[in-house]
Amino acid sequence: xxxxxxxxxxxxxxxxxxxxxxxxxxxxxxxxxxxxxxxxxxxxxxxxxxxxxxxxxxxxxxxxxxxxxxxxxxxxxxxxxxxxxxxxxxxxxxxxxxxxxxxxxxxxxxxxxxxxxxxxxxxxxxxx
Amino acid sequence: xxxxxxxxxxxxxxxxxxxxxxxxxxxxxxxxxxxxxxxxxxxxxxxxxxxxxxxxxxxxxxxxxxxxxxxxxxxxxxxxxxxxxxxxxxxxxxxxxxxxxxxxxxxxxxxxxxxxxxxxxxxxxxxxxxxxxxxxxxxxxxxxxxxxxxxxxxxxxxxxxxxxxxxxxxxxxxxxxxxxxxxxxxxxxxxxxxxxxxxxxxxxx
Numbered sequence: 364x365x366x367x368x369x370x371x372x373x374x375x376x377x378x379x380x381x382x383x384x385x386x387x388x389x390x391x392x393x394x395x396x397x398x399x400x401x402x403x404x405x406x407x408x409x410x411x412x413x414x415x416x417x418x419x420x421x422x423x424x425x426x427x428x429x430x431x432x433x434x435x436x437x438x439x440x441x442x443x444x445x446x447x448x449x450x451x452x453x454x455x456x457x458x459x460x461x462x463x464x465x466x467x468x469x470x471x472x473x474x475x476x477x478x479x480x481x482x483x484x485x486x487x488x489x490x491x
Numbered sequence: 492x493x494x495x496x497x498x499x500x501x502x503x504x505x506x507x508x509x510x511x512x513x514x515x516x517x518x519x520x521x522x523x524x525x526x527x528x529x530x531x532x533x534x535x536x537x538x539x540x541x542x543x544x545x546x547x548x549x550x551x552x553x554x555x556x557x558x559x560x561x562x563x564x565x566x567x568x569x570x571x572x573x574x575x576x577x578x579x580x581x582x583x584x585x586x587x588x589x590x591x592x593x594x595x596x597x598x599x600x601x602x603x604x605x606x607x608x609x610x611x612x613x614x615x616x617x618x619x620x621x622x623x624x625x626x627x628x629x630x631x632x633x634x635x636x637x638x639x640x641x642x643x644x645x646x647x648x649x650x651x652x653x654x655x656x657x658x659x660x661x662x663x664x665x666x667x668x669x670x671x672x673x674x675x676x677x678x679x680x681x682x683x684x685x686x687x688x689x690x691x692x693x694x695x696x
Binding site: 378467 | 500502576593596
């Protein structure tokens with residue numbers, strides 16, 4: 364879970380990190396990083412999923428740089444999801460870019476956990 | 492008092508949405524006469540009782556913080572962060588269970604949401620901002636800037652090495668101000684701080 368750029372609206376993402384951890388996920392929470400730094404943490408920690416939280420309006424370049432960085436590292440299997448204050452027409456573009464899902468204000472932590480579990484199940488069905 | 496714009500959960504508000512929110516405040520201010528007295532709800536048993544409850548709960552928290560040795564110690568131990576997170580969790584649990592009703596979130600939801608016009612930052616804004624920074628970097632006193640950034644790096648290193656009991660004795664803030672006066676950008680100041688302090692506050696576990 365990452366909250367890149369200088370964006371301190373972290374109540375939602377910290378709650379989500381906690382709930383995911385409590386339901387059995389290994390969670391790393393980092394904030395105030397550049398997209399390229401998020402990618403290097405993803406490489407070091409060998410993560411399955413990257414969740415980007417944004418409430419400051421600067422999400423599009425962050426996702427763009429993140430996807431570019433993941434491509435360079437050949438991390439094509441990593442699921443990227445988003446959340447926060449992201450308008451509907453940006454959500455449509457992000458999904459075209461390959462972002463799995465975007466969870467807006469009011470979305471429950473259970474919905475995020477369920478989404479990741481379903482993704483994981485579908486993925487292992489395909490690869491096994 | 493502030494009335495939020497209806498599109499704040501989607502983006503920075505449009506001018507129309509911000510104006511509507513402002514007009515609501517102005518209707519209350521100008522048409523209800525609520526400003527004629529300093530405390531229009533004074534004497535209401537319900538409001539006064541809630542005010543007393545909040546005051547008592549806040550004082551209890553202050554006492555808990557003092558008992559630990561003060562705010563900085565409570566921050567460093569992670570107690571403040573944990574309290575805030577637990578409070579957010581309790582709130583969210585009440586929303587998830589339906590105990591606390593939020594219109595549109597856990598009651599009166601609609602299947603098809605209406606799409607509203609969204610405020611978009613003009614790409615021209617980014618171009619002019621970049622141009623302004625490039626101009627600043629080209630024209631600023633390079634030696635003065637270099638000296639101020641080098642000094643900020645030292646101040647940040649000194650700050651990182653301080654014990655929590657010594658916080659407040661540092662010169663980190665004044666070094667940041669000096670760097671800003673030497674035309675260092677926000678990004679350059681953040682870069683110097685991150686170099687010495689890493690990704691998070693050093694005095695918090």
